Amino acid sequence: MEQYDVAIVGASIAGSTAAILMGRAGLRVALIERRTKPDAYKVLCTHYIQSSATPTIRRLGLAEHIEAEGAIQNEPEMWCRWGWILPPGDRPHGYNVRRQTLDPILRNLAAQTPGVELRPGERVTELIESDGAIAGVVAKSPAGNERSIETRLVVGADGRRSTVARLAGVREKTAPNDRAAYFAHYTGVSSASGTRSQIWLLEPDVAFMHPNDGGITLLAAMPAQASLAAFKEDSEAALLNQFDGLPRGPDMTHAQRVTSVIGTVDYPIIERPAIPRSGLALAGDAKLSTDPLWGVGCGWAFQMGEWLADAVVPALSGHGDLSAGLRRYSRCCRAIRGHQALIAGFARARPYNLFERLTFSAAARDEAFAAHLDAFGSRRIPVRQFLSPVALTHAAWVNLRHMLGNGRSANKRP
Ligand SMILES: Cc1cc2nc3c(=O)[nH]c(=O)nc-3n(C[C@H](O)[C@H](O)[C@H](O)COP(=O)(O)OP(=O)(O)OC[C@H]3O[C@@H](n4cnc5c(N)ncnc54)[C@H](O)[C@@H]3O)c2cc1C
Structure with missing residues (x-):
């Protein structure tokens, strides 16, 4: 049995953030990631990171790395039936950075943090329990070898379909999402708004344009279920149709699609408790996987990783009570509950309230x-x-x- 202070399952945004901050605080962290390749990244994402997460991104020392790779300091312009809603001149920025750029940099930063042992290619298949509490994990290598890791805290940062939550028998709450999402990346898109992101609320459909690193622009449509037939028939034609005739829409004259049109047609909201069992915390999508329309999942995954690390580091370093730290983390997560309620209402693709x-x-x-x-x-x-x-x-x-x-x-x- 190997011993660590904490086992974090999933080395994406939430898991790597928590691992970096815990490692820097002197903890021994097992960071377990089922994907093997150093350049692995989450494909199903439109890369808009809200400015709520910028302080965390800076604290991690990530900002300079992603800016060096061309991350765009984002600002959103939103069009609705009353006209344009423009961002104030002095607003704090977030980032537009493709996950294929972000994920390897962040994971690498975690792997290089003293105290963090990244275990790529290992998949958590079992939880270890002791006296009714979660006390560790069993991770399987691609060759089928199993390792048992004993810890005081297991963190499920393993995404929307969280294996950790399933193994722990965590009850989840779901809510419907009546929109689908389709998107593709293009070169050569020109926009009257420069590098600003644009969002068009088309009632009930929504269209987005996000300039990203590498001169790549992401076009996305989030159509209500009623418009889905056209997307199922010819997804690129339907995607581009969403932008036809939009006020200040993109100029596609010299545009070239560089990725497939991908998306998801059924993406209900999934919510789980932050601290579902003794010895277990959930962070990022494992805690809350919400409607992607408002681009909040990445920012909240960064913030949850930070909230969790700050809440449990004292106790895991031998100063204080772990349960009290976990309760503090749970309270931090409550801060997003109101946002989530409004997002869930809008996800019904209903008329404005x-x-x-x-x-x-x-x-x-x-x-x-x-x-x-x-x-x-x-x-x-x-x-x-x-x-x-x-x-x-x-x-x-x-x-x-x-x-x-x-x-x-x-x-x-x-
Ligand atoms: C269409 C779409 C568009 C989106 N666009 C945006 C956007 O523009 N902005 C935004 O903020 N959010 C967006 N999101 C949401 C965003 O992608 C997620 O909220 C974010 O990736 C969550 O990060 P995470 O670290 O919690 O989990 P994930 O990024 O899902 O990572 C989970 C990690 O756990 C690993 N893992 C899973 N199971 C195991 C296991 N058993 N053992 C070991 N490792 C395991 C996985 O390999 C993965 O690396 C979008 C989502 C969708 C579907």
């Missing part, structure tokens, strides 16, 4: 409210602040002023 009408229209008409919506959409402020009485009064006042014909043309395009 009152709050969406009020806030989107106000943001299209008023710079200050656009900045407020941007802080919320980038997940930098909690829902209670986004929908505070002061903010809602401001939104109502902006719309009233507009109806009375006194609207300032504050949020007009340059």
